[in-house]
Amino acid sequence: MDKACYLSDPCGSSSLSYWKTNHTLVPEGLRVVLEGSELKPDGAILLSSYFKLIFQSKRTPPEDPSVKTVSASDFPELAKQINASYKDQDIVIDMAQLLALRGRPISDPALWVMIRQEGKIVASGIAECDLEVGEGSIEWLQVLPEYQKKGYGRKILQALLHRLAAKADFVTVSGRMDENRTAERLYRSCGFEGNKIWDVYKVKSLQIEWE
Numbered sequence: 001m002d003k004a005c006y007l008s009d010p011c012g013s014s015s016l017s018y019w020k021t022n023h024t025l026v027p028e029g030l031r032v033v034l035e036g037s038e039l040k041p042d043g044a045i046l047l048s049s050y051f052k053l054i055f056q057s058k059r060t061p062p063e064d065p066s067v068k069t070v071s072a073s074d075f076p077e078l079a080k081q082i083n084a085s086y087k088d089q090d091i092v093i094d095m096a097q098l099l100a101l102r103g104r105p106i107s108d109p110a111l112w113v114m115i116r117q118e119g120k121i122v123a124s125g126i127a128e129c130d131l132e133v134g135e136g137s138i139e140w141l142q143v144l145p146e147y148q149k150k151g152y153g154r155k156i157l158q159a160l161l162h163r164l165a166a167k168a169d170f171v172t173v174s175g176r177m178d179e180n181r182t183a184e185r186l187y188r189s190c191g192f193e194g195n196k197i198w199d200v201y202k203v204k205s206l207q208i209e210w211e
Contacts, residue, residue, distance in 0.1 A: 085142035136168030
């Protein structure tokens with residue numbers, strides 16, 4: 001995707017960050033379309049919908065002292081914590097995937113954060129920063145089920161925004177829409193804005209491209 005096109009409307013030009021837009025292949029048989037556009041494929045089946053929001057403020061609250069930077073030695077436990085947080089959503093990550101994430105050119109070790117309680121990781125988050133376009137992106141944010149609704153997710157998100165403030169011009173996030181829109185409400189309460197929704201369709205065509 002052209003840089004100028006993306007920067008003119010980061011939420012409306014792609015469902016993903018700029019870097020991921022240019023480095024991610026859409027699986028065969030799927031098409032991602034901006035809701036309300038005229039590009040909705042005829043006869044396609046809607047599989048899921050995703051919001052995309054943007055944060056553009058340089059004013060962020062101080063980082064909570066309970067938030068710590070993830071070290072390489074924490075990776076095995078981090079993988080377990082992520083999987084336990086998404087155990088009802090069929091989302092699984094392993095050590096190889098974590099190492100691949102850490103090795104991406106937009107990865108920044110300072111943007112891998114966690115909170116420990118009772119000797120274990122209970123909340124964590126991973127953000128990335130694309131210096132080419134000045135975009136930070138929230139990639140992972142999860143809290144163990146038994147620690148949810150206690151403010152840990154907000155502390156992780158605010159810490160990532162605080163750390164990104166000196167690195168990025170803006171921050172984007174994409175997330176799957178659910179019935180309660182829990183994740184979306186958290187991001188909006190922390191200053192994210194936008195109204196763009198991207199729909200994922202199952203189609204029959206073999207040649208698939210991002211819109």
